[in-house]
Amino acid sequence: MKTIKKTVKIRLLTPADCPALLDFETRNRGWFEQHVAPRGEAFYTRAGVEQHIAELLAAHAQGRWFPALLLDEAGVIVGRSNLKDVDSLAGVAELGYRVGQDQAGAGVATAAVVQMKALALQELGLRRLIAVVSPANPASARVMEKCGFVRLDPAASEALRGKDPELLAYQCDLNLD
Template identity: 45%
Template sequence: MYSRRDERNRHGRDLTFSLLTPEDAFELLAFETAERAWFEQHIEARKEQFYSSHGVSQHIIDCLALNAQGRMSPLLIRHKGVLIGRANLRDIDGENASIGYRLAACACGQGIAQKALKHLMKEARCMYGLETLTAVVSVENQASRRVLEKAGFDAVDKLPDHARVADRRLDCLVYRCVLRQEVECA
């Protein structure tokens, strides 16, 4: 019999993280469209033009251009081959970057966000040599705040009325984490 912890570990073994590619456009559009209402309850909505073949293809081109410049790492998260989320390092500037992730509703509460964040932290330190990561999250998004805090992020600033979520202005917190030198890069 599996315990909740066993279930989380099992999901963790079946997770893969891969760089976004142009070939992912159809799958990404389907994922973003299917999860749109869920995402828009928690984070700022994407522009309407994103939700088209052209919009997603342009988004991928833009992300990969930033990746080629070493300024972004746009990743897809899959569970047993099925797209369940995204995780990104953004605004990479030598020593610092911002992080962000979004998970399908069915993937929440299983420890996947924590695994995605740990993956981003390791990539930030080992591939980019970064020292500090930041994240902005609404005060109301308790789940994401817990994920960040559990990974060693601290709230360092408050941004009043920073985000528009579901036609409401929300206060946000800026979280920061100094990456440890001892992060294993093997």
């Protein structure tokens, strides 16, 4: 039985994270591709990850993204979480995350979602988060529900689900609770 991670540190991604992020993404590639669309081969190179980080940080500088790393007590990357499509005027963003295979079921995702909700409210002043989950990943749906997200009906979530009508859309209103 896996133990629950008591602490997961969240911090903004930096260019210096490239080697560790490339290692994390490469080690977990097969695991991630079971749950999300695969990335191209070019991503799994130092130049590919450097470009990825640069793009995310440019979007962050524009206030459109908050790309974060999830770190264990030793500072090792155990996952990632992002707030994307940040709309400060509407007070909404989309939450996403990915956790390494060796951390699945250890409470890392739940800890990350709880902390990202607090960051969204307290640091970014957001009022609502949305998320989309694949029905092939019921663990993520459980995390969303455990963290206060409510599943939207298909008609209300059509725009969130984009091109994939199979995705499940969730929403969470943020407050100071």
